[in-house]
Amino acid sequence: MSSRDVAPYSSERHPAQLADVLERVLDKGIVIAGDIQINLLDIELLTVKIRLLIASADKAREMGIDWWQGDPFLHGRNGQSQLEERLRKLEEKAGLPTTPEEEES
Amino acid sequence: MSTASGAVPLGEDDAGWYLYGVVSAEEAPTRLDSWAAVDPRHEVGVLVEGPLAGVTSCVSLQEFDEAALPERLGDAAWLEQKIRAHEQVLEGVLENAPVVPCRFCTVYRSEEDLRRFLSERSDALAAALETVAGRVELGVKAFVDRDRFASGGALRNDSIRELADRVSGAQGGRAYLESRRLEQLVRDELARFSGEVGAELHARLRAAAEDGVQLSLQKPELSGREEEMLFNGAYLVEDRRRFEQGLEALAGEYRETGIELELTGPWPPYNFVPEELGRA
Numbered sequence: 001m002s003s004r005d006v007a008p009y010s011s012e013r014h015p016a017q018l019a020d021v022l023e024r025v026l027d028k029g030i031v032i033a034g035d036i037q038i039n040l041l042d043i044e045l046l047t048v049k050i051r052l053l054i055a056s057a058d059k060a061r062e063m064g065i066d067w068w069q070g071d072p073f074l075h076g077r078n079g080q081s082q083l084e085e086r087l088r089k090l091e092e093k094a095g096l097p098t099t100p101e102e103e104e105s
Numbered sequence: 106m107s108t109a110s111g112a113v114p115l116g117e118d119d120a121g122w123y124l125y126g127v128v129s130a131e132e133a134p135t136r137l138d139s140w141a142a143v144d145p146r147h148e149v150g151v152l153v154e155g156p157l158a159g160v161t162s163c164v165s166l167q168e169f170d171e172a173a174l175p176e177r178l179g180d181a182a183w184l185e186q187k188i189r190a191h192e193q194v195l196e197g198v199l200e201n202a203p204v205v206p207c208r209f210c211t212v213y214r215s216e217e218d219l220r221r222f223l224s225e226r227s228d229a230l231a232a233a234l235e236t237v238a239g240r241v242e243l244g245v246k247a248f249v250d251r252d253r254f255a256s257g258g259a260l261r262n263d264s265i266r267e268l269a270d271r272v273s274g275a276q277g278g279r280a281y282l283e284s285r286r287l288e289q290l291v292r293d294e295l296a297r298f299s300g301e302v303g304a305e306l307h308a309r310l311r312a313a314a315e316d317g318v319q320l321s322l323q324k325p326e327l328s329g330r331e332e333e334m335l336f337n338g339a340y341l342v343e344d345r346r347r348f349e350q351g352l353e354a355l356a357g358e359y360r361e362t363g364i365e366l367e368l369t370g371p372w373p374p375y376n377f378v379p380e381e382l383g384r385a
Contacts, residue, residue: 016192018185019327020244020369023320025188028375029126029208030233030382032222 120163122213125149125194125206126373127223127230132202133158140197143190144168152216154223157230160198161219169212195373203238205230206373229382237378240343241371244320245310245352246328247302247336249295249364258298258362259291299335302364306336306355313351314340318376332365339376 123143128134130153137149142162152159167173177183191209198204213219223230260266268290272283303319311317320337328334342348349368356366 016369017329018189019323019329020372021188021192022327023323024206024372024375025191025209027208028378028380029206029373030211030378031208031380032211032226032382 119166120147121166121169122152122159122161122216122219123164123169124211124213124219124222125160125162125191126198126204127207127234128158128160128198128202128204129231129234130154130156130158134160134198134201137197140194141190142194143187145190149194152219152223154220155227157223157227157234159219159223160194160204162194164212166212166214169210174210192373199241199371199373203234203240204373205233205237205378206375226382229379233378233382237341237374240315240341240374240377241345242374242376243314243340243342243345243348243371244369245306245336245338245340246323246334246367246369247306247359247364248328248330248332248367249299249335250332251291251295251363253363254295254298255291256363258364259294261362262290262294265290265294298362302359303336306366307338309351309355310338310340310348313344313348314342316341316377320376335364339372341374341377342371345371 128151133151133153135151137151137160140149142149142164144162144164147163149160149162152161168177188209195204195206213222260269265287268283268287272280272287275283307317307319317338317340320339322334322337325331325333340348352366352368359366
């Protein structure tokens with residue numbers, strides 16, 4: 001059993017994964033509505049982007065949040081073909097000539 | 106910081122007040138010097154206003170600018186440093202006092218604006234503090250290893266067990282077809298079982314806590330684990346020992362099915378404070 005799994009009771013802190021911190025700090029906690037807050041916190045922008053970030057790495061990447069691009073997990077052939085698929089869909093939507101499509105079985 | 110332009114004194118024109126969270130003035134932390142602020146040039150401090158206090162530090166309004174924010178969020182190094190600082194300050198506070206955590210990037214233009222917030226929203230803030238006092242947020246996630254599920258939990262299904270027996274005895278083309286069919290059945294069974302496990306976990310954990318919410322599942326590229334996440338929950342817990350013992354029992358029950366539970370926290374109670382306090 002790895003140390004991250006549920007171990008016999010101990011009072012020590014359990015390690016914080018970046019994803020768990022992101023999920024909370026960026027998307028939870030009080031949001032102060034109204035007058036006094038500096039205008040830099042565009043709540044809508046943040047929540048939309050971050051919900052996407054949490055919900056789907058693919059969608060977040062479409063929106064330009066791409067800092068895990070160096071992650072080998074996303075660099076396989078599969079990632080490439082998903083990217084092409086998305087591009088094709090976008091082109092179709094925009095009424096553009098589409099990227100040549102591979103035969104699908 | 107070595108350059109002369111590096112240090113921005115508190116309260117200077119381009120400095121804003123970053124608010125991490127709110128505590129009661131009586132329990133406001135006194136030793137803040139060891140915590141790194143979101144802007145490491147400044148120190149974390151406590152601003153007392155009536156019965157409440159804000160845990161705060163100064164930031165550059167140029168760095169925390171609305172227009173620059175989308176780009177900043179795309180900068181891994183910037184984002185991670187800032188959100189980890191936000192989290193670590195709050196964890197430090199949490200060790201000593203109940204805290205109402207703010208969302209990332211809550212910044213006031215001036216000390217006066219921050220004081221006005223603390224005084225005008227004092228009732229709502231005090232109520233939020235009361236809800237979380239003496240309690241911590243704990244996170245629970247469940248992961249499933251597909252291979253271990255196929256040789257564990259899936260075999261509780263009679264038709265899968267029979268088919269698995271046939272596959273292990275079959276040869277050639279028939280074995281191939283049947284093993285493909287078995288894979289499909291195991292996938293379906295996992296989908297069904299995941300829903301069942303999620304509901305069961307949430308019900309039992311919720312019963313050992315004061316409150317609980319289910320969170321979005323994280324994809325493997327975010328969770329950092331190859332196994333599929335099938336449950337993600339957060340609980341507001343008063344009796345941590347009892348909660349963790351209950352969790353341990355659940356982990357024991359599920360282990361042989363191929364499901365592992367992971368505990369995180371204690372967290373500042375991000376999931377158990379009102380998202381909006383509303384207008385004063």
